[in-house]
Amino acid sequence: MKKQHIASTVFTIAALVLSSCGKKPPQDSTDAGASSAPTSGVPLSTELPPELIEGTPKPMDVPNLVQAPVKAPELLVPEGTTLISQGKPVTGSEESPLIGELSMVTDGDKQAGEGYYVELSSGTQWVQIDLGQSAEVAAVWVWHFHSQKRAYNDVVIQVSDDAEFKTGVSTIYNNDYDDSSKLGKGSDSPYVESRFGMLVDAKGAKGRYVRLHSQGNTSDEMNHYIEVEVYGKTL
Amino acid sequence: MKMETSVISRRDFIGKAAGGIGAGLVLGAPNILRAAQGEASDKIHVALVGFGKQGKVLFDAMSNIPGLHFQAVCDIWDYNLKGGIAKVRALQGHTPKGYADIDEMLATEKGLDAAIVATPDFWHSPHTVKCLEAGLHVYCEKMMANTIEGARAMVRAMEKTGKLCQIGHQRRSNPRYRFTLEQLIKGNRICGQIVNINGQWNRAVSSSQDIGYNPKLAIKPEVLARYGFKDMHQFMNWRTYRDLSGGPISDLGAHQIDIFNWFLGVPPKSVFASGGNDYFKTREHFDNVMTIFDYETPQGGVRAFYQVLTTTSAGGGYYESFMGTEATIQISERSAFTNIYRESSAPSWDGLVSRGFLKRQAAAPKAQSADAIASYESAAPEAYALPGDLSKPPHQPHLENFFDAVRGKAALTCDARHAFESEAPIYWVNPSALSRQPINLTAEHLSV
Structure with missing residues (x-):
């Protein structure tokens, strides 16, 4: 910092x-946005939600915090890559979220207002998308919550063919710099949420399931998701 | 009016700021303030009335306070109600009762001790009065009401029922503010004579947008109408409507103008305001307001300027600055905006530093520079900081104070009468701005 x-x-x-x-x-x-930058392929794009910020932001005391981007992240992905997560079933570390439904994670709606996000309790929580069959994952694009500038703690994104994530786990993003979630220490930087989301290069990680972890945020102890998009090719 | 408070010592402040004390030690009990008598019990049974954004903030702060049982949640929006019930269940392990209507809740629920009212401003007074008359102690968010008559009704209900009514000016229980008032301004007269006050809340236009909602979750029109909303936009954005709230001077400014009045111990003699819809042109309330208050204090006249802008965040965020002949205290709910500046002609503060009342900051920049004319400038004041910080959510100490008072262990720091005395001048800001005329504040304007 x-x-x-x-x-x-x-x-x-x-x-x-x-x-x-x-x-x-x-x-x-x-600028935050894309976690890395491949040099070949086709540009990935998505429909971005409008900016809708509410209230005075709370201080974010996080080391190495990457500020919110001012433009959409850019990432080149293999030709033929498509959105493979929309409408797919979502499970979570809590069967009943505190606010909203887990299905909101893949419902395609990325707006920032009330009624668009799911809230899970404090502590390390996760949501998991079942892609239906194994896939070669090119990218994961995630919007936790963007109506207030904040950073989520210990964001870890993994891909696996094991629904329990006990074997064959590929970690494609990890900013848990002190391993407080006990999933391994990560070297990615914490980042400020925005309407542009965080675009993670999955580098072709293979698996049927994508699991996203977090442990609260700089505004409160809760865990939120508005939308997660998984891009790739089913195998 | 004489606004008094209990004394917080340097040791108390540092201990409180570090989070190392029990809730019961937060306050003493000055005679003029209110405390419940002989009502100590293991659990305080609480109803949450309104579980929107502010209701969630208060609930999160209360989740850190032991000895509470959240018995019921009430909100007209099913989305909020379900969220509130789920959050309470997650916290206490069993499900509270849920209600859309407060009258049904009060008629059904037995054994409630207290209500936390966080409904829109125009419902504060009716809901608080109902709860007080039902025998509950009430913590109600500020602003007390959208009209001064509503606020008066709350004071009368508190005093008629004998129940506690704390108003959510949470800075009144903040150790930083209390230490600054009691130890620095009063105890050590660090400011010398306070001649001016300057306060502001500058909020970026991007943070002042209308609040959105998922239309799939909209409340039925007949339900909205029953509770005084013409449509869902008004329900979500009631703060921008004149019949439902006082606008930014009330939403944001009331927190800080309350500090002006509390620290000076007297209300202003007059208010002169200007406001405009210069960016959000379709909103009923002004999107920016500038106000001048004139005070007469035992130390002399004080002129105070306050601005609330919902169009820019530039200019240093939100703070209150008490400007005296020997020092200026700039204080804020955020420690980053809190600093104390010693005038070069003031007596040395080395003793205050050595006794732990202040911390010396890094050396101030020299007044003279290549682009300044030395003879025009004063010497730069030395910057100092307070010795501790608040390690809790900002609302938690105020809620702790409320529940301690319910247990008979403390006096309220901001009961409805004291809140009214401080809020009353704020109700005259918008009328002054609308009429473009100063208003001399008399007993008729300021009394219950």
């Missing part, structure tokens, strides 16, 4: 000087 702030400050000063000289400064590289 400290290193990032220092770098950011230096960049800002440098940008001021460069601007005054009539030169275009380098783009800020701190």
Whole structure:
């Protein structure tokens, strides 16, 4: 966090000087959105929800926090990649969420207002999408909650053919930097939620099930999902 | 009017801020404030009246407080009601009763001790009065009501029934605010003579948009009409309608203008306001308001400026700044916005630092710089910070105080009468802005 702030400050000063000289400064590289950037394939796109922010945001005291993006994330995926999760059944660590229904996770509606999200209790919780058959997963695009700037803790996304996630588990995203969810320590950065969602490069991980974990967020202790999109090719 | 409070010591503040005390120690019991007598019991049986956004905030804060039993949840929106019931079940392991109608709840439920009222502002007064008359102690969100008459009715009901009625000006129980008032302003007269106050809540336009909802979950029109809403948009966005709320000066400003009045201990003598719908042109309420209050205090006149903007977050967020001849205290619910600045001519604060009342901040920047004319500028004030911070959700200490008072262990920090005395001037801000005229505040304006 400290290193990032220092770098950011230096960049800002440098940008001021460069601007005054009539030169275009380098783009800020701190935008969240895509977790990596393959160099070949076709661009992935989706319908993005409108911005709808409510109220005064709460402080986010998270190390290495990546700020919200200002544009849609970009990712190249293999040709023939399609959305394979819409309408697929969803289970969770809680059978009955506190708010909403688990089916909202794959209902295709990504809006930010009341009645569009599912809320699970505090602690480490997960939702799991059953793709119906094994697939080669190119990307997972997730919107936790975007009507308030916040960051979710210990976001871990896994793919497996085992519904219990005991064997053959591929972890495609993990920002649990201190392993507090006991799923292994991750090196991905925590990020601020936005209408652009977080687009994760799954790099062709194979499996029938996609499981997403989190452990509360910077505004409250609860876990939320508006929508999860899984892109890939069924096998 | 004389607004008083209990004293919080430096040791108390640091202990409270670290979360190392029991809820019962939060307050003493000054004589003028209210505490229930002889009602101690193991569990306090609570009804949650209104489980929208603010109801959830209060519930989350209460979930940290031991000794509560959430017996019933009441909300006209099935979506909120189901959510409230599920959250209570998850917390306490069994399911509370759910109601859409408060009258049915009060007629059916036996053994309730207290109600937490977090309904829209125009329902605060009717719901609070009903609960008090049903024999319940009430914690009601601020603003007390959308009209001053509604607020007056709440004070009368509290005093007639003898029940407790705490109003949700949660800063009144915040150790940071109480330490600042009791130890720094009163105890050490750190500001010297307070001459001016400046307060603001600047909220970004992106954070001030209408609240959306899933139309598949909409409340039936006849139900909305029964509870005073013309449609679902009005139900979700009641804060923007004149008949249902006081608008931003009430929603946001009331928290901070309450601090002006509490810290000074007197109400203003006049209010002069200007407001406009300069961005959200279809909203009934102003989207920005600027207000000047004039006070006469025992130390002299005080002129206070307050602005609430729902069109920009620039300008330092939200804080109240008490500007005196020897120091300025800028205080906020957020520690990041809280700083104390010593004027260069003020007596040394080394003793306050060594005794742990203040922390010295990093050295202030020099006043002189290449783009400044030295003779025009004063020396930069030294910056100091408070010695501790609040480690709980902001509403928790205020709710703890309420439940301690229900148990007879504390006095309320913001009962309905004291809240009314502080809120009354706020009801005259919008009329001043609408008429473009200053209003001299008399007993008729400010009394119950």
